[in-house]
Amino acid sequence: MTILVTGGAGYIGSHCVRQLIQSGKKVCVIDNLSRGHRAAVPAEASFFQLDLLETEPLTEIMKSQRIEKVIHFAALAYVGESVTDPLPYYTSNTAGTLSLLRAMRQARVSQLVFSSSCATYGIPDQLPITEDSPQRPINPYGWSKLFVEQILKDCASSYPNFGFIGLRYFNVAGCSKDGAVGEDHDPETHLIPNCLRTALGQQSHITVLGNDYPTPDGTCIRDYIHVDDICSAHLLALNALTTQSSRFYNVGLGQGFSVQEVISTSEKVTGCPIPVDIQPRRPGDPPMLSASHERISSELGWSPKYRSLEEIIQTAWDWFRTHPAGYRTDDP
Numbered sequence: 001m002t003i004l005v006t007g008g009a010g011y012i013g014s015h016c017v018r019q020l021i022q023s024g025k026k027v028c029v030i031d032n033l034s035r036g037h038r039a040a041v042p043a044e045a046s047f048f049q050l051d052l053l054e055t056e057p058l059t060e061i062m063k064s065q066r067i068e069k070v071i072h073f074a075a076l077a078y079v080g081e082s083v084t085d086p087l088p089y090y091t092s093n094t095a096g097t098l099s100l101l102r103a104m105r106q107a108r109v110s111q112l113v114f115s116s117s118c119a120t121y122g123i124p125d126q127l128p129i130t131e132d133s134p135q136r137p138i139n140p141y142g143w144s145k146l147f148v149e150q151i152l153k154d155c156a157s158s159y160p161n162f163g164f165i166g167l168r169y170f171n172v173a174g175c176s177k178d179g180a181v182g183e184d185h186d187p188e189t190h191l192i193p194n195c196l197r198t199a200l201g202q203q204s205h206i207t208v209l210g211n212d213y214p215t216p217d218g219t220c221i222r223d224y225i226h227v228d229d230i231c232s233a234h235l236l237a238l239n240a241l242t243t244q245s246s247r248f249y250n251v252g253l254g255q256g257f258s259v260q261e262v263i264s265t266s267e268k269v270t271g272c273p274i275p276v277d278i279q280p281r282r283p284g285d286p287p288m289l290s291a292s293h294e295r296i297s298s299e300l301g302w303s304p305k306y307r308s309l310e311e312i313i314q315t316a317w318d319w320f321r322t323h324p325a326g327y328r329t330d331d332p
């Protein structure tokens with residue numbers, strides 16, 4: 001029996017595929033490679049380049065590969081881009097998942113781990129955010145994920161043999177310690193990669209998107225969680241998953257850091273100055289997010305291995321400085 005991983009050539013998906021293989025699982029990856037990298041998929045996994053919207057070929061792959069469970073990472077995931085261009089987000093994230101669910105039903109595959117997001121909470125009334133906090137997204141990315149959450153709940157209550165676990169990630173960061181896979185987005189909009197690219201001299205400065213938020217230093221606060229800890233949450237979810245599961249879990253460190261703190265920590269880790277340019281806020285950004293991970297810790301036994309921002313940024317820096325061109329083969 002095999003685990004199907006959608007989006008397995010992307011940043012989080014590729015880290016997870018490696019952990020699955022290391023834990024002895026058989027893995028089949030599908031990815032449309034619009035933002036993933038073929039080189040990030042290990043040779044041990046079977047690979048199909050396919051878009052999730054192609055329901056019939058997807059169904060055939062599930063049948064022929066004897067898929068038992070699905071981990072669904074494939075998605076567009078830039079908060080800012082979702083505000084300026086929402087339709088691709090609803091197409092890839094919401095319609096793409098619907099197509100996947102249809103294919104799963106046709107192939108009689110009935111267990112799913114879904115990548116949801118803290119972006120479904122919008123601006124929280126209080127911190128840390130628990131799974132029962134109100135979900136009021138403030139950007140189309142968050143809505144595209146929340147719509148899927150509702151669809152999954154409806155499927156679980158209507159189809160007796162359909163079970164899911166949804167993981168609401170906070171800000172995923174860092175790279176695998178052994179440097180085998182890393183983080184390479186195109187375009188790059190995430191804070192930590194942009195800090196590290198500035199440290200490498202690939203860009204002249206980091207743009208701070210707003211310093212007038214109601215936070216101690218005026219910049220946004222996020223809960224950064226190491227990618228390998230996100231992956232270990234997936235392995236636990238996969239083992240706990242049954243056809244009766246219908247549950248969501250936050251996955252975050254439980255501690256928030258400001259944009260300014262991320263920049264100073266990146267300077268400390270890299271030993272390089274990171275000049276900043278203050279610009280207006282980016283629409284769709286909540287001021288402060290941090291997770292309660294109480295539920296996943298008590299129910300699935302999850303706990304994060306990486307507990308300091310410095311340690312997390314160090315693992316990212318190890319990848320960026322040894323792969324200055326990312327996955328491109330013309331590394332200098």
Ligand SMILES: O=c1ccn([C@@H]2O[C@H](COP(=O)(O)OP(=O)(O)O[C@H]3O[C@H](CO)[C@@H](O)[C@H](O)[C@H]3O)[C@@H](O)[C@H]2O)c(=O)[nH]1
Nearest residue numbers: 077079117119170171189190191194207208209220259285
């Ligand atoms: O060059 C930059 C990039 C980001 N930021 C700020 O840094 C914070 C973090 O931004 P980013 O790294 O882009 O992450 P988020 O927008 O918080 O979104 C990420 O984290 C979400 C969970 O919060 C995931 O769901 C998304 O997929 C993922 O992109 C935000 O306040 C941004 O405004 C800057 O100031 N300058």
